[in-house]
Amino acid sequence: MEETKTSNTTQKSKLPLYLSLLLLLGLVLSYFFIPSVKEFFNEAWEVLTSDDNARIENWVSDFGWMGPVVLVLAMVAQMFLLVIPSLALMVVSILAYGPFWGSLIVIVAVVTASSVGYAIGTYLSETLVKKLIGATTEKKIEKFIEAYGFWAVVITRINPFLSNDAISFVAGILKMGYWKFIGATLLGIAPLTLYIAIIGENTDRLKQGLLWSSLVSLLVFGGYIWWDKKKKK
Template sequence: MTKKNSKSDIQQSKAPLFVSLGIIIVLILLYFLVPSYQQFLNEAWQVLTSNDETRIENWVSEFGWFGPVVLILAMVFQMFLIVIPSLALMVVAVLAYGPVWGSIISASGVFVASTTGYVIGKYFGPVLVKKMIGSSSEEKLENFINDYGFWAVVITRFNPFLSNDAISFVGGVLKMGYWRFIGATLLGISPLILFIAILGNNTESMKTGLIWGSVVSLILFVLYVWWDKRRKKSS
């Protein structure tokens, strides 16, 4: 009975993968059959992957009031297209809309993207998540969240060097409480957004500060993990 049930579970868990493949096929067909859709995607790809913040800012500004929506959607899609860093999109939001509205747009983008990743992980299951981020990364993040829970999400969000987006998927797979997860996400990302808002107009100083801040926070966290593991072994 157990073996039959496990086989049935595996087959059911693959169903969302087939649905996702179906959606991808439809989008590919639209790309080749609808010229305006193809043109927009080509332009969006070229601009968002250019690493030219001024070019991205100008492109986003052309959308007027719809620009913030474009940035938020870009933050969602960047979970699947790693070549578009979410940090760069936050910088663009601040440059295009100022420190206050840029921060609000950035926080909204992180909120929507994190919720999307969480829902995918929770309802589409580990099979799809492993396909997307790899079995090794998924297992490491699972252990990380199991060991440190709320603070694992906070630290990961705070440090751009860590797997920011992958933790959303894994948080959903582990069925971590949604409000606990999203609270940790917003708490961890807030200092980063504030830092970008303050130094957004001076990109060189901001990049230097982000690198040093990330390195220091990463070293401190590694030391904490090392100390915590030694403490657990001794007890």
């Protein structure tokens, strides 16, 4: 009886994964068999990989109330299509929908993408994750999370130039607590989002600020690692 309960719990816990795979299969089939869907995806690919924030912003704005949904889906897709930078999507979201709503869309998109990455790492094979991010990267991030846990996720999220997607996959592989992982994600992404919301329209200041914030966050975390190792000795 107890084994049956455990089995049922496991099946229920995997339901979101099965639904995600079903949705992905539906999108793939739609792409090949529905011309309008294929045309939309081809256009989306061309625009989102153009590295032209103004063009992306105009394209997203044309969708009206569906624009946020497109941005959330794009944030999920960029985990597998590395040519679409997540930082660019964050900037476009805030430029297109304003500091408040744009920031809210960014938070929803990041949490959604992080949850998908976490689910892939938790329920699918480690071999698949290694193919997505590389075995060397997977091993380095695994050691990083095992050593610093919650703060490893925070520092990765707050630094725009570190691998956000990879840490989601590996956190899932290591079975890091989901709410702990999401809490660290929110704590790390909030200051970055706030910064983009404040000076997002000034491209030069934004680039310089992101570079400096990246360097500062790495120095602070480097200092924490040094202090932690010294304390353990």
